[in-house]
Amino acid sequence: MIVDNDTYVTDPDRPRSFLSKIFLSAKISFYPQFFCIVWRSSGRAKRGVYGSREWAESSLDVMRALENVGIRIEITGMTNINKLEGPAVFVANHMSTLETMVLPCIIQPFKETTFIIKKSLLTTPVFGHVMRSRDPVVVSRLNAREDLKTVLEEGGKKLKAGRSIIVFPQSTRSVVFDPAEFNSLGIKLAVRIGVPVVPLALKTDAWGIGRHVKEFGPVDTTKKVHFAFGEPMKIEGRGNVEHEKVIRFIQERLEEWSRE
Numbered sequence: 001m002i003v004d005n006d007t008y009v010t011d012p013d014r015p016r017s018f019l020s021k022i023f024l025s026a027k028i029s030f031y032p033q034f035f036c037i038v039w040r041s042s043g044r045a046k047r048g049v050y051g052s053r054e055w056a057e058s059s060l061d062v063m064r065a066l067e068n069v070g071i072r073i074e075i076t077g078m079t080n081i082n083k084l085e086g087p088a089v090f091v092a093n094h095m096s097t098l099e100t101m102v103l104p105c106i107i108q109p110f111k112e113t114t115f116i117i118k119k120s121l122l123t124t125p126v127f128g129h130v131m132r133s134r135d136p137v138v139v140s141r142l143n144a145r146e147d148l149k150t151v152l153e154e155g156g157k158k159l160k161a162g163r164s165i166i167v168f169p170q171s172t173r174s175v176v177f178d179p180a181e182f183n184s185l186g187i188k189l190a191v192r193i194g195v196p197v198v199p200l201a202l203k204t205d206a207w208g209i210g211r212h213v214k215e216f217g218p219v220d221t222t223k224k225v226h227f228a229f230g231e232p233m234k235i236e237g238r239g240n241v242e243h244e245k246v247i248r249f250i251q252e253r254l255e256e257w258s259r260e
Helices: 018-022 026-046 052-068 097-107 119-123 127-133 144-160 185-193 240-258
Strands: 073-076 089-092 113-118 137-139 164-167 197-203 225-229
Touching (some): 026 052, 052 097, 089 185, 097 113, 113 119, 119 127, 144 164, 144 185, 185 197
Parallel strands (some): 073 225
Antiparallel strands (some): 197 225
8 A cells, every 4th residue: 555655555454365364374375376476477588578567567466465465565765766867776685585576566667677696596497587588687606806897897787778776785685684794886886887876775584584495485474574765875986985874774774673
């Protein structure tokens, strides 16, 4: 339910899906919906008919599937996306699979966008077709120097072409935010091309990390999902000040949400 132009919250009166009423486990009722969405999207991508609009629509389908099983979602700061006149680098903490699935339906309607992803995702069965269709910036995660070069060159080309980029500077997904593990990759990219940075804080541990397959963990309806977009920042100099501002923005939001 859209509260205003800046905020979205899940309608508290939204009815749960039929499957979620039958099964006590949100995980059991959510994943069949999720796999159907991915399978359908993969088929379209394989046929070459999965564009930006379809990506945003399937992302929204995932968000609705989460709400169908009882997950509550709150998104704030959406006017900070809409006010951008050109492309930007969205710099966020990384907590779970949820953000990679839901962010497209939040950002894509305002800004043509893509992710920086690890190369192995391109060869993932079914989902790989979707990822390749989005023309992401691909890194190996084997050589930090080469990955930085790739991000600056390939990411720079996409930004110059008008496409925004979502960056997760943390090396791995984690429910704990450690500033020491939060590199300045997004800032470096923005400095190189001269585009603004939009800080993005998120809390998405309602979709947990799996024990055997990280992407398919528990689904906890007692945990609320949060996305908060900050004011776009023009980078001055090398961006050290802005990097600290992004970290502070994320820390403050996470602390605020932890008190709920």
